[in-house]
Amino acid sequence: MDDLVHATDLPRDARSVLELAAHSMFQLFAETAEGMMLVDRKGRVVWISEGYKQFLPALGLKHESDFVGHSVDEVVPNTLMREVIATGRPILVDLLTNKAGTFLVSRIPLRDERGDVIGALGLVLMAHPESTMQPLMKKFSRLQRELDDARKQLAEQRRPKYTFASFIGSSPPVIEVKRQARRVAQTDSTVLLLGETGTGKELLAHAIHAASSRASRPFIGVNIAAVPETLLEAEFFGVAPGAYTGADRKGREGKFKLADGGTLFLDEIGDMPASLQAKLLRALQEQEIEPLGSNDVQKVDVRVIAATSRDLSQLVAEGGFREDLYYRLNVVPIRLPSLRERLSDLEALVESLEDDISRRSGMPHREVAPDAFAVLRAYPWRGNIRELRNVLEQVTMLTDDLRLEARHFRHALPSVPPHVGSQADVPGTREAGSSLAPAVPDPAAVRPLNEAVAELERRSIQAALAATGGNKQAAARLLKISRATLYEKLAQYGPLL
Numbered sequence: 001m002d003d004l005v006h007a008t009d010l011p012r013d014a015r016s017v018l019e020l021a022a023h024s025m026f027q028l029f030a031e032t033a034e035g036m037m038l039v040d041r042k043g044r045v046v047w048i049s050e051g052y053k054q055f056l057p058a059l060g061l062k063h064e065s066d067f068v069g070h071s072v073d074e075v076v077p078n079t080l081m082r083e084v085i086a087t088g089r090p091i092l093v094d095l096l097t098n099k100a101g102t103f104l105v106s107r108i109p110l111r112d113e114r115g116d117v118i119g120a121l122g123l124v125l126m127a128h129p130e131s132t133m134q135p136l137m138k139k140f141s142r143l144q145r146e147l148d149d150a151r152k153q154l155a156e157q158r159r160p161k162y163t164f165a166s167f168i169g170s171s172p173p174v175i176e177v178k179r180q181a182r183r184v185a186q187t188d189s190t191v192l193l194l195g196e197t198g199t200g201k202e203l204l205a206h207a208i209h210a211a212s213s214r215a216s217r218p219f220i221g222v223n224i225a226a227v228p229e230t231l232l233e234a235e236f237f238g239v240a241p242g243a244y245t246g247a248d249r250k251g252r253e254g255k256f257k258l259a260d261g262g263t264l265f266l267d268e269i270g271d272m273p274a275s276l277q278a279k280l281l282r283a284l285q286e287q288e289i290e291p292l293g294s295n296d297v298q299k300v301d302v303r304v305i306a307a308t309s310r311d312l313s314q315l316v317a318e319g320g321f322r323e324d325l326y327y328r329l330n331v332v333p334i335r336l337p338s339l340r341e342r343l344s345d346l347e348a349l350v351e352s353l354e355d356d357i358s359r360r361s362g363m364p365h366r367e368v369a370p371d372a373f374a375v376l377r378a379y380p381w382r383g384n385i386r387e388l389r390n391v392l393e394q395v396t397m398l399t400d401d402l403r404l405e406a407r408h409f410r411h412a413l414p415s416v417p418p419h420v421g422s423q424a425d426v427p428g429t430r431e432a433g434s435s436l437a438p439a440v441p442d443p444a445a446v447r448p449l450n451e452a453v454a455e456l457e458r459r460s461i462q463a464a465l466a467a468t469g470g471n472k473q474a475a476a477r478l479l480k481i482s483r484a485t486l487y488e489k490l491a492q493y494g495p496l497l
């Protein structure tokens with residue numbers, strides 16, 4: 001606008017270009033807007049476009065002369081044209097509602113060569129936008145809903161996921177584990193959770209955090225086995241700005257920094273590469289980290305809970321784990337019992353897991369029959385509670401029956417001899433590992449050895465993957481084969497999960 005004010009200072013041809021531009025803009029607006037009006041500095045309507053005439057009947061007016069020449073407030077209820085003239089400030093987009101309906105409007109002050117307001121231009125950009133703009137409004141409300149959901153999810157994630165009450169079980173080894181965990185929650189000591197895969201180490205780590213004074217601060221977990229070795233250092237300690245080109249150019253905070261003030265859960269600590277063990281030890285001892293590509297040392301305040309399903313002391317003896325780091329982590333070791341050691345918790349666990357499965361899937365709650373418990377007790381549960389959950393989920397999805405019986409579980413647990421859970425079997429007392437009489441084989445069921453071996457191999461891999469929630473590294477460990485061999489077998493047998 002200032003440029004236009006000083007248009008008189010321009011050479012003649014430049015001025016005429018500006019005048020032409022203003023003229024053609026005026027024409028363009030008059031033709032493309034649904035309606036346009038001009039008011040003078042007193043707020044009187046001096047002109048309306050052809051298009052504007054369509055609104056007159058809805059405003060209760062018959063002729064153009066009932067509108068033009070009148071004060072704009074008289075003929076257009078709720079207009080803000082006078083305000084624009086008084087302030088000299090445009091209202092570029094506004095919704096005007098009056099007896100004629102709702103309109104998307106724009107109001108622009110008009111100035112003379114000295115810059116004084118001499119009137120205003122009113123544009124009806126869209127009539128009844130509530131219907132025309134519906135797709136846009138819908139998209140907007142969908143985005144708003146998604147934002148609200150994401151906010152809720154984030155708040156949910158930040159809230160402690162599990163408490164001691166979520167750790168189901170009242171067998172003596174579980175009572176002891178909970179007692180130790182409750183005690184250590186009151187301190188800032190490093191905790192080392194030991195136990196087979198799926199025994200609830202991560203759940204217990206959450207519960208310790210939730211019962212500690214750090215509960216309102218973040219709980220950050222890293223599964224060391226799941227992160228490629230080359231990325232681990234950046235994952236832990238972060239990357240300084242400018243250390244890399246590309247996506248990481250701006251720098252990135254590491255998990256230690258993200259857990260500042262809270263708890264850092266280091267799962268599968270036994271898989272920590274030797275090259276990073278010294279740096280981790282320093283972070284634990286000094287509570288200091290050095291992001292990749294930086295010479296700056298940053299202070300952090302982090303409580304570490306580490307977990308492993310491997311025998312760390314043996315790893316130390318074999319030279320695969322630093323002894324000093326082992327002692328630093330092993331301040332308060334807590335050993336979680338395997339499911340085989342606490343079969344008396346099986347019923348409570350099944351009840352709670354079934355509740356959770358039906359709640360999440362929206363399917364009805366299933367009752368588990370006593371003969372089914374006999375089958376569940378006879379199974380070795382190498383994947384522990386995670387495997388129990390997977391089996392329950394699998395069986396629940398495969399049937400509509402509200403009562404899960406032994407027959408439902410036999411398919412999922414083929415290694416349990418067929419007579420277990422049958423009428424002849426007394427349910428209840430047998431623990432895994434007890435000697436069970438093999439069933440008499442039917443000659444028709446005997447298959448060529450290579451086929452039978454392949455089938456057994458396939459099922460074992462399937463079970464290991466189910467037990468580890470699809471974690472191939474952990475599955476390979478359960479099967480006591482290398483990761484490369486597992487990949488070979490997966491290629492041979494096709495997708496199993």
Ligand SMILES: Nc1ncnc2c1ncn2[C@@H]1O[C@H](COP(=O)(O)OP(=O)(O)OP(=O)(O)O)[C@@H](O)[C@H]1O
Binds near residue numbers: 203
């Ligand atoms: N005591 C328990 N009560 C209820 N659910 C449990 C219990 N222990 C474990 N779970 C459930 O079993 C699954 C596996 O538990 P979690 O991931 O904590 O085991 P983990 O020992 O950390 O396994 P991994 O060593 O493979 O990482 C989770 O779904 C968890 O909620």
